[in-house]
Amino acid sequence: MESKEKLRAPISQKPHVVEKPKDPSYIGGTISIEINEKKLSVPLGTTILEACKEYGIHVPTLCYHEDLCMAGVCRVCVVEVEGMRTLQASCAFPITAPIKIKTSTPMVRKARRHIIDLMLSEHSGECYSCIRNSNCELQKLAKEYGVDHYTFGHVDKPRYEVDNSSYSVIRDMSKCVLCKRCVRTCIDLQEVGVLESLDRGRETHIGTFLDKPLSDVICINCGQCINRCPTAALRANDPSDEIWNAIDDPNKHVVIQTAPSPRAAIGEEFGLPAGTSMTRQMNTALKRIGFDRVFDTNTTADLTIIEEGTELVIRLYKALVKKEQVSLPQFTSCSPGWVKYLEHYYPEYIDNLSSAKSPQQMFGALIKTFYAEKTGIDPANIVSVAVMPCSAKKFECNRPEMNDSGYKDVDYGLTTRELAQMIKEAGIHLPEMPKGDFDSPFGEASGAGLIFGATGGVMEAAIRSIVEFVTGKKAEDVFEKANIIPLRGFDGIKYMEIPIGNEVGTVPDILKHLVPDWNWLKGATLKVAVAHGTANAKKIMDDIKAGGKFSECHFIEFMACPGGCLGGGGQPIPTTPEIRKKRAQAIYAEDESLVVRKSHENPYVIRLYEEFLKEGPCGHKSHKLLHTHYIKRGRYIA
Amino acid sequence: MKKIERKGEVIFSSYKRGEAIHKAISMKREDILFEIRESKLKGRGGAGFPTSTKWMLVSAAQADQKYIVCNADEGEPGTFKDRVLLLEYPELVFDGMVVAAYTIGAKNGIVYLRGEYEYMLNSLEGYLDEMRKDNLLGKNICGKEGFDFDIIIRLGSGAYVCGEETALIESLEGNRGEARNRPPYPVNTGFMGKPTTVNNVETFAVVSHIVIKGGEWYKKLGTDKSTGSKLFSVSGDCDKPGVYELPWGTKISELLEIVGAKNTKAVQVGGASGICIPKSQFDRTLAYEDATTGGSIMIFNEERDLLHVLKNFMEFFVEESCGQCTPCRIGNVKLLEGVEMIEKGKFTFHHINNLKELGKSMQVASKCGLGQSSPNPFISILENFREEIFNGNGGIHGK
Structure with a gap:
């Protein structure tokens, strides 16, 4: 994550950053404090909460x-600081002087209990009819403080109408406890800022511009707010009832594609530690639930690499050889949150977006054409479901242009959380499932498709293929184990230069109709960048607008969510940097264990071009089924 | 506007426009700080933070910009002394700001004017223009090389919470009026993140006099802990409501006599967020160490229903809480509900006691002064007027 200093939120919501000394052993670099009569020393500027955590003292938190x-708004984390008249919010109190802290005095316990009671009094609904039952931070606090009755009453009916206008995010403000995590997520983490506190006093609520429905404002559907909501005030638009109906309908052929990130995270819903990969167990579970076919989205991720990579080659060839005006750098288009962000905030750059569809939508178009033809099933009877780590995928599959197969290409986008719920509902404990395989014809994929789940993964996959195509060398000979380390990790923005050198290879067969040779790339340097979280995307876009370093890039990967898809808005709750790191480790470990680790070596993809997309990448049929167009939405909503 | 003849030993004593500025620039900065410290002047907005300490902290802060903010968001119910100062004694207020700027090294001053005082805006702007003409503002003020300072006026939008200094600064920056976390304090991280001193209108007015006559002179008035005099905005059941300058340490009974209050049952000292004092305690003194106030004195005679008074206060807080922190946003609603329960006789003493405890939690756990003081009337009225309120009213269990 980037430094928290340059955030856009008002100072009322900003951390007071006391610069921590580089070497705490300097005089004044360390402060001696007392917590619950235990003498400790902490670096200057540590918050009381951090200090407590460091020394294993539990302080409840909510906002x-x-x-x-x-x-510092919920006030649940208050503690006593000697000499101060009032209690202090430990999350918001930087230690700059020797202080004595008490975390569990009668006054502190009473105040916390009162605060919890107050929140419960305004929090509508009952736990047993709530989607966040047993994964709710308010419920957890109530249990921790032994709340057995409503001291200050309880609302008997919801205060606000549920806003279910969005395909992706549903807002039930009657359950909101005004912790403002969603506001901070939207404005600081994502630089979107569609949510803010409206009105004041008892009428205070989180709302959108003029309280318009979420579908009418410039929400990008990333769902990061859902992942950080402590209660069920925000949740994804859940299609599982319709999916159950389709499964139970004997006339429907229900297929499901599974993205890489849900597999690395779904175990968390079943009590497993973060980073436990459940790929094969999930395959079995999905079959047992009743899906007719289980496919691997990674196959079309590989296809995306071929199509998007080819598109890049075409753009570069036009620019460098034919001297035509083309939009560069090319932007990835796999992340529907990012796509909508660009459409709203930088509509003048939509030509830079790769026209290649996301893997989910490529899959959808192929299932109702290629797969339907092959199996002889009427595409009208095929129900296509996609398990995604993402809430924006729900919006994406409902985009009106996504029906190139003649039908709605993907019928339902299902999040990791919702799938876990379906599995539980079917009486299945996922970790106990025997391992199963994907179904043909989209069964095996490469490691390149798999790492799409982590930030930098799309770029790494693309580079593996492009380097082999252009230089004729093996990716393993250029990068150790074909792992492209500079593109990995959670730095907000990553940048890499790849010199092509003076030796070029021969043009592979599938690209021969597009370029005669690679001589025009001799001595060139490929410049690429990666950004995750739209706040970081904004930095790159502003730099491009200003003609900075990133405007000279050739290819840039953007992911709307922090950490990439593995941190998506459909992933298990909670999310923290640590959890995302573990999910990434699981994905990269699985990649290394695979034999095929490059998209162009995926046998299914090769066969697809031989049998179906005969004009090759970016050919006529590809264009019809696998490519799309975008809308200049702008920031102003009518 | 016709000027009412006002008498007082400090603020309402004679003063010539620009006098304090001329005196100040002939002094060393630390000498001014010394005089302010000698005077033991405390913030006149109500919180009573020592002015000299605040100014010293800002003086000591290292920054390329420092700001002087005059808090003219006079929003406490029953307070109207700042209005009088701004309308009738603007020279005291603005000269005080210039003195402050000279002392701490600020180049910019901002008056945060209560939205409802918009009608004063033109005359105040006109007054500032005159100051500029006479070089009491602008560059090299009164010929003092390098002393540049100017004042702008910004209007509030009618939120009570913006009288709290950090919420005021948020509002000045164009954000929603919500209190910040403290620390850091505005003296380090104030307006636009720069060291800022936020003082009440009256504090600046007093400074103008202290600079001329000295701290020693000032502290002869008042009590040891509450030096000097104070403007009181007196309203309610009395013959002569208005703004009075009285020395700190004046007894409530003395004040009632001066303003011609008869049959007084209760005095609300410190506005809606203050405390309600019953007849039996009228010998208490008005002072920081006893019954403190930012100026508001509301007088209620025997005919007033104090439960009704309390309800009015609680309705005010329910509406004026900024809605940011839990104790204040929901706590005030619960206290108001409690008042309504008593009104209808549908309460239990158990619940009312719970609410009093809740009030105490709010006093310590709320994020800013609003929520920390809003339970004051609830607690003090229910305690001090228990008999009146619960007489014959035993709640749902009856009596």
Whole structure:
């Protein structure tokens, strides 16, 4: 994550950053404090909460979130500081002087209990009829403080109408406890800012511009707010009832494609530690639930690499050889949150977006054409479901242009959380499932498709293929084990230069109709960049607008969510930097264990071009089925 | 506007426009700080933070810009002394700001004017223009090389919470009026992140006099812990409501006599967020160490229903809480509900006691002064007027 200092939120919600000394052993670099009469020393500027955590002292929190700047609004984390008249919010108190802290005095316990009671009094609904039952931070606090009755009453009916206008995010403000995590997520983490506090006093609520429905404002559907909501005030638009109906309908052929990130995270819903890969267990579970076919989205991720990579080659060839005006750098288009962000905030750059569809939508178009033809099933009877780590995928599959197969290409986008719920509902404990395989014809994929799940993964996959295509060398000979380390990790923005050198290879067969040779790339340097979280995307876009370093890039990967898809808005709750790191480790470990690790070596993809997309990448049929167009939405909504 | 003849030993004593500025620039900065410290002047907005300490902290802060903010968001119910100062004694207020700027090294001053005082805007702007003409503002003020300072006026939009200094600064920056976390304090990280001193209108007015006559002179008035005099905005059941300058340490009974209050049952000292004092305690003194106030004195005679008074206060807080922190946003609603329960006789003493405890939690756990003081009337009225309120009213269990 980037430094928290340059955030856009008002100072009322900003952390007071006291610069921590580089070497705490300097005089004044370390402060001696006392917590519960235990003498400790902490670096200058540590918050009381951090100090307590460091020394294993539990302090309850609610509005605090590791990913976000602090707000200090819920007041649950108050502690006593000797000499101060009032209690202090430990999350918001930087230690700059020797202080004595008490975390569990009668006054502190009473105040916390009162605060929890107050929140419960305004929090509508009952736990047993709530989607966040047993994964709710308010419920957890109530249990921790032994709340057995409503001291200050309880609302008997919802205060606000549920806003279910969006395909992706549903807002039930009657359950909101006004921790403002969503506000901070939207404005600071994502630089979108569609949510803000409206009105004041008892009428205070989180709302959109003029309280318009979410579908009418410039929400990008990333769902990061859902992942950070402590209650069920925000949730994804769940299609599982319709999916159950399709499964139970004998006339429907229900197929499901599974993206890489849900597999690395779904175990968390079943109590497994983060980073436990459940790929094969999930295959079995999906079959047992009743899906007719289980496919691997990674196959079309590989296809995306071929199509998007080819598109890049075409753009570069036009620019460098034919001296035509083309839009460069080319932007990836796999992340529907990012696509909508660009459409709203930088509509003048939509020509830079790769016209290649996301893997999900390529899959959808192929299932109702190629697969339907092959199996002889009427595409009208095929129900196509996609398990995604993402809430924006729900919006994407409902985009009106996504029906190139003649039908709605993907019928339902299902999040990791919703799938876990379906599995539980079917009486299945996922970790106990025997391992199963994907179904043909989209069964095996390469490691390149798999790492799409992590930030930098799309770029790494693309580079593996492009380097082999152009230089004729093996990716393993250029990068150790074909792992492209500079593109990995969670730095907000990553940048890499890849010199092509003076030796070029021969043009592979599938690209021969597009370029005669690679001589025009001799001595060139390929410049690429990666950004995750739209706040980081904004930095790159502003730099491009200003003609900076990134405007000279050739190819840039953008992911709307922090960490990439593995941190998506459909992933298990909670999310923290640590959890995302573990999910990434699981994905990269699985990649290394595979034999095929390059998209162009995926046998299914090769066969697809031989049998179906005969004009090759970016050919006529590809264009019809696998490519799309975008809308200049702008920031102003009518 | 016709000027009412006002008498007082400090603020309402004679003063010549620009006098304090001329005196100040002939002094060393640390000498001014010394005089302010000698005077033991405390913030006149109500919180009573020592002015000299605040100014010293800003003086000591290292920054390329420092700001002087005059808090003219006079929003406490029953307070109207700042209005009088701004309308009738603007020279005291603005000269005080210039003195402050000279002392701490600020180049910019901002008056945060209550939205409802918009009608004063033109005359105040006109007054500032005159100051500029006479070189009491602008570059090299009164010939003092390198002393540049100017004042702008910004209007509030009618939120009570913006009288809280950090919420005021948020509002000045164009954000929603919500209190910030403290620390850091505005003296380090204030307006636009720069060291800022936020003082009440009256504090600046007093400074103008202290600079001329000295701290020693000032502290002869008042009590040891509450030096000097104070403007009181007196309203309610009395013959002569208005703004009075009285020395700190004046007894409530003395004040009632001066303003011609008869049959007084209760005095609300410190506005809606203050405390309600019953007849039996009228010998208490008005002072920081006893019954403190930012100026508001509301007088209620025997005919007033104090439960009704309390309800009015609680309705005010329910509406004026900024809605940011839990204790204040929901706590005030619960206290108001409690008042309504008593009104209808549908309460239990168990619940009312719970609410009093809740009030105490709000006092310590709320994020800013609003929520920390809003339970004051609830607690003080229910405690001090228990008999009146619960007389014959035993709640749902009856009596």
